[in-house]
Amino acid sequence: MGRNTRKRRTPLATKVIAGAAALAIGGGGLVWANFYASAHEKNGGHNVTKSRQSQIATINCPDVGLELSDVPERAREGVAKELALLDKQITDAYTRLADTRRAQAGDSNFVANAILGPLKSKRTATLDRISINIKRVGGQAPDDLDRLAECQGVPADQTGNGGGGQDGGQDGGQDGGQDGGQDGGQDGGQDGGQDGGDNGNGAAGPFAEDFINIKDVQPNSRDLQNGLAANGDTGSTGSFTTRCGVNENNLFNSDNIIVAPGVDNGAHHTHDYVGNQGNTAFASDEDLANADTTCQNQNDKSTYYWPVLRLQDGTQEFDANDLGGGAEGNVGKILKAEQAEIKFVGNKAGDVVAMPKFIRIITGDAKAFTNGLANANTSFSCTGFEDRQVTDKYVICPEGSQVVRTSNFQSCWDGQNIDSANHRDHVAFVREDGSCPDGFQAIPQLQVRLVYDVPAPTIENGQIKNPYAVDGFPEQLHKPITDHNDFINVMDDDLMNQVVQCINSGRDCE
Template sequence: MGRNTRKRRSPLATKVVAGAAALAVGGGGLVWANFYASAHESDSSHHRTRSAGAQVATIQCPDVGQKLRNVPRGARPGVDKELARLDEQITEAYARLASTRQAQSGDSAYVQNAILGPLKSKRTAALDRIGINIRRGGGDAPGGLDRFAECRGMGADQPGNGDGDGDNGNGNGGQDQDNGQGQDGGQDGGGQDDGQNQGDNGNGAAGPFADDFVDINDVQPNSRDLENGLAANGDGGSTGSFTAVCGVNENNLFNSDNLIVAPGVDNGAHHTHDYVGNQNNNAFSSDDDLAGADTSCQNQGDKSTYYWPVLRLQDGTQEFDANDLGGGAEGNVGKILKATEAEIKFVGNQQSDVVAMPKFLRIITGDAKAFTNGVANANSSFSCTGFEDRQVTDKYVLCPEGSQVVRTSNFQSCWDGQNIDSANHRDHVAFVQQDGSCANGFQAIPQLQVRLVYDVPAPTVENGQVQNPYAVDGFPEQLHKPITDHNDFINVMDENLMNEVVDCINGGEDCQ
C-alpha cells in the first residue's frame, strides 16, 4: 500500500535498531521469544514464581524531552538530534531484550548487566552532549542531567510510574485510567503460559494483549469527562465551528518521521503516520516547504498538516514497510487500515472569543510513550459508532456488528501568545481549566478536534488470548498499548482563512 515519503536515511538512523532489523523475519515482524518459557513456575491458585529477568517485558526510561524547559532556539537542532538518539538507544535495547529471553531465563542479572547497564552508559554520553549543546547555544544546562540516564525493566502489566513525564497542566489527569493494561485478568499482563509466544498474535508483534481490549457494552456511559479540557465548546463563549475537509489520506502519504519532535532525523517517530492536509511533511521539511506544498484539503488556503499513527490489523499482511524501520523491523506489522472518515473540526471556548492561531503553531496531543511515562499527557480515546457517549483511553474497543471503531483526539486550546513551539513541545499550549477558561495569561485559540472512523474486523478474544487484533503503531517498547495513541498538528493556514475560522467560531456560525 502507498508510498513512504522518506527522503533519505541519515547516518544516525542507519545505525539505530540494528538488532531490531536483524530480528526481522518473513513479513518483517519481530519474533518475540516466550519470555516466561523456561522460567521456574508454580501454577497453584494462579500464583506464579518466575526469575526476575524473565519478568521484564519492556524498558522504562525517563522521557528527557519532557524535562527540558529552557533550550535556546539555536541549540534546539542539536538537542533534538540527541533526544532522537536517546529514543534509538531505547529501541535498540528493547530489541536486544526481546531477542535474549532464553539467556534471561537462566540468569536473573542478565537484563541489568547486558542490557540496562550498557544502555545507561550510552544515555549518559547523550545527556552530556545535550548539556554541551545547550551551553554552546548560550543557555544554562540543567544540573544533574545524568540522573535521567538510568532505565529499568517493567512488566507488561505494570503501569508507568510517571518518572518520564510531568503533567504541565496539559494532560487530562483525573481520568479513571490504568495505564493501558487494565486488570491482570489472571494472565500476568497478557503472558500466556500455554506454550505460545507472549503477544505473538501469530504475526510476530509484541502486543496488544487480550487485556488491552474491552467490549464497548462494558464501558460506562459518560465515564470520561469530556468537558474537562477536551470539548471546550459551550453556550457562553464562542459557539461556532469550522470544518476542514481534507480527505482520508487518499494520496497514501506515509512515513515514520516526526517533524515536530525530531526535525532533521529520519525515522524519528519509530512508527508510521497517516497524513492529511499538507503533502510535503517529513523530517526535513522547513516552514517554507510546508507553505509551498500542495494540500489535500478542499480549501486550498489550508496547508496545515494533520497526522496520526496508523491503525493496523495484525493479520499477517505484508505492507509496503514490512521490512523498514518504523514498520515491521520495529514491530509495527499488519495491514494498514485507512480511516473511512476523518472529521477535522475547530471549535470555540466556553468563556470567551478565540484569537487566531499563529502560522506554523505546533501542537501534540496525547503521548506516544504514555505506557512507560505514565498517563499525565494521555488524551486520545476509543469508542464505537452508536456508542460515542462511551469513551475509553486505556483500551481498544470491541464494537458490535454494524458499528465502527472511532478514535477521537481533542487538542489543547490555550496558547501562551508568543511561541509556535516549546522545548518540550507542550509548554506553549495548554488545556482549558475546569470552568473552560485559559490560565496563566494564555489566550483561547480554536480547538482542533479530530474524529477518525474505521471499519475494523472485530478481534477474537478467547481464553486470555486475542487473535487478529488491531492496534496503533508505536515505539516498540510501548507494546502497542492503546494509552499511547496521539495526534499531531502544524497550522499552515493562510491569514485570510485563519481569520475566517476565527470569525465563524466567534460569530456562532458553522462553516467549512
C-alpha cells in the first residue's frame, strides 16, 4: 500500500517494550517512556509505586522552534535542518534512556550524568549554529538562545504537570493509561512483549478517556475560538469546492515540506496527500507548480495533507518498520477517508481578497498536548450529529454513522508574507464577528471535512479495544487535541481570482 522512501528502523513498540519515544518538530517536546527499577520486580503495588516515583519517565526539552519567530528568510532552511538535528538528539537521548534501565536503577545520578548532560552539550552546539545561521544573513538571534539547551528528567509521578496542554489530558492520559498500561501491563509488557493495553504502540495511547460517545456531546458546545467558520448569512456568502479525491494514488510519506523543508522524515508521522503529487520535503515551489494533481480542475495544484487516521488493530502496514510509522509508535491499519470535501468560503464581515500563490497554512498543532491550546484546532464528530463537535476527544459513533474530522483554517492574512518563521504569524484566525486582527485582511477560508468508515471501538474494564487515532509524535500519546491539517496554495492566478469572484458574488462554484 502506497510508497514511502523513509529509512527503516526497529519498530519502537518492539525495541522499547513498555515505552514510547519521539520528538516534536522544532527541537522540543516531551519524550515519554515507562520505567521500573527492575524488569523482574514482583513485590507488589508498594514497590511498583516507589520505583515509578524514583524513575525518570520523561525528558522535557524547551521547544526551540516556538522561540524563533524572527528568522530571516535566507536563513530558514539552514535553521530548519538544525531544528531537525535537535529532534534527532532528543530521540537518541531517549534511546539511551530506554536501553539503560538497569544502570539507572543502580545509580541515581546516571540519567543526569550519562544522558541529560551530554544532551545539553549537543544542544548547546546546535543552538550556536542556529545563531550563526541567523547572524550570517544579517539577522539578530536571541542573545540567550543557549538557555534552551538544558532538558529536564521528569519522574513518573510528575508527568501530569509537565506541559501547557497536560492539565486535563495528561492526568487522565497518564493516570488512566500509565496506571493501566504500567501497573496492569508491567509484567506482560516488560517481560512478555506488548500485552495489556498498549495497542501495539508501546503504551503511547490513545486511552479510554480519550473517547466519548457522540450522544454525550452537547450540541454547539465546542469552546475553542480557533477554527470558527468564517462565513455566514452576511458578507461574502459564496463558496468554491475543489474535488481532489481521497488519495487513490496512495501517496504517503512522513515529510513535512512546510515545517521541515529539506529534511527527511521531518514530520515523524505519516501523511495522507490529495491534490499535488509532488509532495516531498525537497520539493521547491517550482516543483510543486510543475507536478501532477489529483484535483479535477487541473489548475488547482494545491497540496492538501493531514496525518493519517489508523485503526490500532495489529495490521502491519507498509510503514510498520519505517520512520514516521511503526518505528515511531504509529501503528495499525491506515484508514483513508471515504470522502474528502475541500471547500473555500467567504467572510461574514465583507469581501475576501485573493490568497497569494504558495502561501503555507498549518491549522491545529501536532504538539498541542504539551504546548497547550493556543494553536489547537480541528474537531471530531459523526455523520448525523455534526452539530456536536469535540476537539479533545475521539468520538464513538452509533451504528450507521461515520467519523468526521473537520478543519476550518485561518482566514486572515497579513497581506505580505506567504510564510513566517514559526509558520503561524503571517495568518490568523477570524474573530466571531468575521473581523480580522488589525493589519490583516480576509482571504477565502479553507474548510476540510473528512469522513471515515471506522469500526466503533469498545471500552471494557477501563481499557479501549481497537481504538483509532491520528498519527503523531508518541510523546503526545496520540491525543485527539494534536490533530492538524496543512495546505499550500498552488492554484494558478486565474483560478484563484475565480474563487474570489464566486465567493464575493454569493455563488456556489466548483
